[in-house]
Amino acid sequence: DTGVSQDPRHKITKRGQNVTFRCDPISEHNRLYWYRQTLGQGPEFLTYFQNEAQLEKSRLLSDRFSAERPKGSFSTLEIQRTEQGDSAMYLCASSILARRAGDTQYFGPGTRLTVL
Amino acid sequence: KNQVEQSPQSLIILEGKNCTLQCNYTVSPFSNLRWYKQDTGRGPVSLTIMTFSENTKSNGRYTATLDADTKQSSLHITASQLSDSASYICVVSLSGTYKYIFGTGTRLKVLA
Numbered sequence: 001d002t003g004v005s006q007d008p009r010h011k012i013t014k015r016g017q018n019v020t021f022r023c024d025p026i027s028e029h030n031r032l033y034w035y036r037q038t039l040g041q042g043p044e045f046l047t048y049f050q051n052e053a054q055l056e057k058s059r060l061l062s063d064r065f066s067a068e069r070p071k072g073s074f075s076t077l078e079i080q081r082t083e084q085g086d087s088a089m090y091l092c093a094s095s096i097l098a099r100r101a102g103d104t105q106y107f108g109p110g111t112r113l114t115v116l
Numbered sequence: 117k118n119q120v121e122q123s124p125q126s127l128i129i130l131e132g133k134n135c136t137l138q139c140n141y142t143v144s145p146f147s148n149l150r151w152y153k154q155d156t157g158r159g160p161v162s163l164t165i166m167t168f169s170e171n172t173k174s175n176g177r178y179t180a181t182l183d184a185d186t187k188q189s190s191l192h193i194t195a196s197q198l199s200d201s202a203s204y205i206c207v208v209s210l211s212g213t214y215k216y217i218f219g220t221g222t223r224l225k226v227l228a
Contacts, residue, residue: 002159002161004159031214033214033216035218040220041220041221042120042205042207042218042219042220042221043160043205043218044218045215045216045217045218048214048215050214055214056213056214056215058215091159091160093159104150104162104165105162105216106162107159107160107161108159109157109158109159110157110158110159112157
């Protein structure tokens with residue numbers, strides 16, 4: 001257990017429905033990342049928050065995807081009008097900047113989304 | 117294009133043997149390189165992190181090397197154990213951004 005939690009762990013939904021995932025980072029971590037991982041692939045960067053500010057978004061994050069971190073603590077990732085291609089593991093990671101070698105990301109267990 | 121390539125794609129070894137996993141990257145400008153271990157159905161866990169000035173970093177039975185000139189890294193696992201069965205992912209961070217470029221991983225299976 002890394003200290004990063006995600007909810008739910010599994011989500012099955014029908015195409016066209018909206019889904020929302022939650023990530024609770026390690027409490028003192030000010031950086032939060034969302035990634036998407038499909039089977040046999042490494043995680044792909046989706047978006048990054050520093051405190052409550054969303055500083056970077058990948059082009060993978062289409063208009064149907066939105067992420068928030070309203071108080072700089074937990075974060076939510078919403079997918080609207082889900083498509084079968086959205087089926088993947090959604091990973092959240094948090095970190096705090098370390099001066100020498102950059103930050104070490106601690107990953108949550110992920111939310112596995114299946115769109116039928 | 118910023119890419120991270122890993123080899124082999126998969127590897128099967130017997131318990132107690134050593135193995136070496138490779139990572140080549142074209143990410144530039146480079147900030148640091150990390151190796152993660154990911155068990156099936158779980159999030160990745162950090163093993164090592166190296167900046168461009170570091171050549172080697174150890175974490176127990178795991179030793180990572182980095183050659184920033186040739187843009188190559190390796191992860192050496194000594195005296196493998198059944199619990200080492202997992203995917204090992206090489207990750208390179210892009211200097212000046214918050215982006216991390218992940219490789220597709222090497223799936224290691226350790227057999228008794």
